[in-house]
Amino acid sequence: xxxxxxxxxxxxxxxxxDRLTLEIEELGRPVRxxxxxxxxxxxxxRSGLRSLLPEGLEHLSGPGxxxxxxxxxxxxxxxxxxxxxxxxxxxxxxxLRVPGPDGRSLKHAMAEGAxxxxxxxxxxxxxxxxxxxNDTVVFPSVGFETTAPVFAGALMxxxxxxxxxxxxxxxxxxxxxxMRALLSGEGGTAGKVDAFLLPGHVAVVLGLxxxxxxxxxxxxxxxxxxxxxxxxLSALCLMIEMLRRGKxxxxxxxxxxxxxxxxxxxxxxxxMVFRVTDARWRGLGNIPDSGLALREEWKQxxxxxxxxxxxxxxxxxxxxxxxxxxxxxxxxxxxxxxxRTCTPQxxxxxxxVSTEGSCAAWYRYRGV
Numbered sequence: 001x002x003x004x005x006x007x008x009x010x011x012x013x014x015x016x017x018d019r020l021t022l023e024i025e026e027l028g029r030p031v032r033x034x035x036x037x038x039x040x041x042x043x044x045x046r047s048g049l050r051s052l053l054p055e056g057l058e059h060l061s062g063p064g065x066x067x068x069x070x071x072x073x074x075x076x077x078x079x080x081x082x083x084x085x086x087x088x089x090x091x092x093x094x095x096l097r098v099p100g101p102d103g104r105s106l107k108h109a110m111a112e113g114a115x116x117x118x119x120x121x122x123x124x125x126x127x128x129x130x131x132x133x134n135d136t137v138v139f140p141s142v143g144f145e146t147t148a149p150v151f152a153g154a155l156m157x158x159x160x161x162x163x164x165x166x167x168x169x170x171x172x173x174x175x176x177x178x179m180r181a182l183l184s185g186e187g188g189t190a191g192k193v194d195a196f197l198l199p200g201h202v203a204v205v206l207g208l209x210x211x212x213x214x215x216x217x218x219x220x221x222x223x224x225x226x227x228x229x230x231x232x233l234s235a236l237c238l239m240i241e242m243l244r245r246g247k248x249x250x251x252x253x254x255x256x257x258x259x260x261x262x263x264x265x266x267x268x269x270x271x272m273v274f275r276v277t278d279a280r281w282r283g284l285g286n287i288p289d290s291g292l293a294l295r296e297e298w299k300q301x302x303x304x305x306x307x308x309x310x311x312x313x314x315x316x317x318x319x320x321x322x323x324x325x326x327x328x329x330x331x332x333x334x335x336x337x338x339x340r341t342c343t344p345q346x347x348x349x350x351x352x353v354s355t356e357g358s359c360a361a362w363y364r365y366r367g368v
Contacts, residue, residue: 016233037199038356061358122154129166152273177290207262283323320349
């Protein structure tokens, strides 16, 4: 079905919902699907799709919010960097309020005198470095494969401009290894997820091949989907059809933006600056080969080495169940803090801080 010109058409969405209901009925058993993209999380809640899904189809939010999966120890080191003299920490706005294990955030550090500036792009941070040659400008590099090429490009720009005072804290993470960890039992949800709605933005960079193991090794259908209601419904119909036929594959319904091979140029830029390394994930712990570190020839731009900092053994935010929610082991409303002491106005954990967090989406669009 061609959905390219009518993503919001109620008649099309109704037809897709009817088709989805029939597919579930013919399958004859309940299905849990997981999305691993914060934009999908918000879209599913905001459009009302979650409340319209047919009986027997359950939606789980996975580790798809980049701010949410940032580990406590990483947040802690961001704050410690901000407290250093002659340092300016530049950051995206949604990271500003993410609390560390002691409840403090970059916003708290800012209120206490630290120099923290919100920017819209790493290139804005490069500009600040050019304007403040006597300060070290630090950018916490968080996000998935979609933002890593942008950070790599910013470092290339800084080198071209001869700026030695710009550096990053490399904390980018890779989505496919986290999905493998979930299904291998390391994340505790191996038997709970029947199919995956794959992240469209990440797939723009990676293409389909890095997700092939989902079907080949674990027998899970996986579909790259767009972000409009008809996009999501079309992807769900295809994944249930594959379950019904017993032929799991990795498929793409977001063809207007995602190609099978992804973006070789973006990957090339990323690979020029970064190398694959282990990474810490909130809720999932340490996952092998799931993060990015600077290559040796770019080590001079590593803020941890420059400032004499290291990721430590940190505690966890008391009472916060964000890690369980990111694994799909718990829905936000089952967290004892949700809607009580934890709200978007006074968030306890990152899943409520970020606009892409499942707790924030649940709170805002479920009428709490």
